[in-house]
C-alpha cells in the first residue's frame with residue numbers, strides 16, 4: 001500500500017513538474033513524455049527516489065556534495081546563523097562576522113605559490129557569477145594600469161565556466177554558443193588538451209601537452225599580446241568530460257602567460273576543496289594563478305556560495321589604485337551561506353577528507369579504474385583525485401570511436417539509471433566525481449556497478 005501511494009505521488013509530482021517547472025539544461029518534450037525522476041532524500045553517498053529506489057550518487061549531485069549527504073553539523077550551522085542574523089549585506093561599509101571568518105579561513109587555506117599570496121576573497125552565490133566577476137575584475141585591473149585596450153580573454157573549447165552571458169561565453173560549449181548569440185565580444189577560444197581526441201598518431205603525452213599549450217601562444221600572437229587581458233581554464237576540464245591534461249601542459253601555459261604578462265584565471269569550481277586531493281588545484285599542478293574561481297564544494301552544495309580568490313598582484317592594484325569597484329551581488333558574503341561554508345571546511349579538516357583523497361581513497365580509485373582498461377568498451381580510463389573518466393570505443397585496437405557517440409553514452413547512462421548508479425555521460429565519455437567521504441568498500445561497490453553497466457552497454 002505504501003509503495004502504491006508513493007507511486008501515485010510520483011505521477012502527481014511529475015505532472016506538476018512538467019506543467020510548471022522549467023528545468024535547466026533539459027529537453028521539455030522529452031521530460032513531459034518520460035517524467036523526471038523525483039529525488040526525495042539522501043544520506044552519505046546515496047540518494048533515494050520517490051519509488052523507494054536507492055541510488056549510489058557517483059556525481060556528488062553536480063560535483064558539489066564533497067562532505068556527503070545528511071551532515072547535521074551543516075544544517076545546524078545554517079539554522080543557528082539564520083536565527084542570529086539571516087541576512088545583511090556588505091555594501092556601503094557594513095560587514096558580517098561569518099563573511100569575515102570565511103574570508104580569513106579561505107586566505108589561510110589557499111597556499112602561497114612562488115611568492116603569490118591569496119589574501120583577499122570576493123564572494124558571490126555561484127560559479128557563473130564568480131566568472132562574471134572575473135571578467136569585470138581583469139578588465140578593471142588593466143584599466144587601472146592604463147592599458148584599457150587589454151580586453152580579450154582567451155578560454156578553451158569545450159570548457160564550462162557557467163551559464164550567465166559572460167560565463168557561457170567564457171565556456172567553450174558550442175551548443176550554448178548557438179543559443180543567444182554568444183560569445184560576447186572579446187572572448188576567444190583555443191583547443192583543449194584532450195590527448196585521446198587530439199593527439200597525432202605516435203605523439204607522446206608529453207609532446208602533445210606542449211603542443212596543446214602552445215596553441216595559447218599562437219592565439220596571443222595572432223591577437224597581439226597588448227590586447228590580451230587573461231587566460232581562463234579549469235585545471236582539469238570537468239563538464240567537458242574530465243579531460244586531464246598531460247603533465248607538460250600547465251608548466252608550458254605558465255611560461256607563456258608569464259612571458260606575455262597575461263593574467264591567469266584558474267577556474268576551480270569543481271577542482272578545489274579536495275576534489276583533486278588538495279584544497280586548491282593550482283597547488284597540485286604548480287600553477288601560479290592571479291585569480292581562482294570557486295563555488296560548489298566550499299559548502300558541499302548545502303547552500304549556494306561562490307567566489308574569487310584574488311591574488312596579491314590584482315588585489316594590490318584594485319585596492320591601492322582602485323576607488324570604488326562598481327560590482328557586487330545582494331548575496332555577496334551572505335551570512336548563512338558563509339556560516340555553512342565554515343562548518344563544511346571545519347568538517348573536512350576534522351575528517352581529513354582532503355588528505356584521504358590525496359593519500360588513500362584517490363590512489364585506490366585510480367588503481368580500480370585502471371582495471372577497467374581491460375574492458376572491451378573502454379578506450380581510456382583516467383582519474384585525478386576523485387574525478388574520473390572513461391572513453392567508450394567501438395574498436396579498441398584501432399582507437400575507433402562510435403559514429404553515434406551521443407547514443408553510446410546515453411545507452412550506458414540508461415543502464416546506470418536502472419542499476420542504481422548516477423554516472424554522467426558526456427558524448428562517449430562516462431564520468432564520475434564521487435563524494436569525498438566515499439570509503440574503499442564503497443569504491444568497490446561503485447566499481448561493481450560500473451562494471452555491470454558497461455557489460456550491459458556492450
Ligand code: PLP
Pocket residue numbers: 125126127128129131160161162163234238239267268269270295296306
Ligand atoms: N565553472 C566550472 C568549472 C563549473 O564546473 C561550473 C559548473 O559546473 C561553473 C563554473 C558554473 O557554476 P554555477 O553552476 O554554480 O554557476
